[in-house]
Amino acid sequence: MKVVLASDHGGYQLAREIESFLEELEVECVSVGCDCPDSVDYSDYGIPAAESVAKGEYDRGIVICGTGIGMSIAANKVKGIRCALVHDVYTARVTREHNDSNVLAMGARVIGVDLAKEIVKTWIGSDFEGGRHAKRIGKIAEYESK
Numbered sequence: 001m002k003v004v005l006a007s008d009h010g011g012y013q014l015a016r017e018i019e020s021f022l023e024e025l026e027v028e029c030v031s032v033g034c035d036c037p038d039s040v041d042y043s044d045y046g047i048p049a050a051e052s053v054a055k056g057e058y059d060r061g062i063v064i065c066g067t068g069i070g071m072s073i074a075a076n077k078v079k080g081i082r083c084a085l086v087h088d089v090y091t092a093r094v095t096r097e098h099n100d101s102n103v104l105a106m107g108a109r110v111i112g113v114d115l116a117k118e119i120v121k122t123w124i125g126s127d128f129e130g131g132r133h134a135k136r137i138g139k140i141a142e143y144e145s146k
Helices: 009-024 043-054 069-075 089-097 113-125 132-144
Strands: 002-007 028-031 060-065 083-085 103-107
Touching: 002 009, 002 043, 009 028, 009 060, 009 103, 009 113, 043 060, 043 069, 043 103, 060 069, 069 083, 069 103, 089 113, 103 113
Parallel strands: 002 028, 002 060, 060 103, 083 103
Antiparallel strands: none
């Protein structure tokens, strides 16, 4: 699995922790910024990261800002992206199993490092169930194609 990781200044520190954690999990990770804690605009990093997932350059993406809200909104503007803002392990699993989320958003000011790692581990390790859920994802894709 190949994962793209992006953050703004609010998510910078947590993104570094997650990057190291993905290496521990032996998941290929490419960070596309930001590369310092100085103020930046989340959309400048979240949209390109989501576009790279939509183009198939990466299997999944992880975007992090202060609350996760801005990054999730930005990522979800990209056609083909199903970005889920997650603050707990249960929704990390279910968003993969039921929604086939391909981008994970987290808020560095909302959750701690240990919880973020558990969320990532669960999200990375969960698969889409398909079945009745595939029909729902298909409806979203059909809407996007209009």
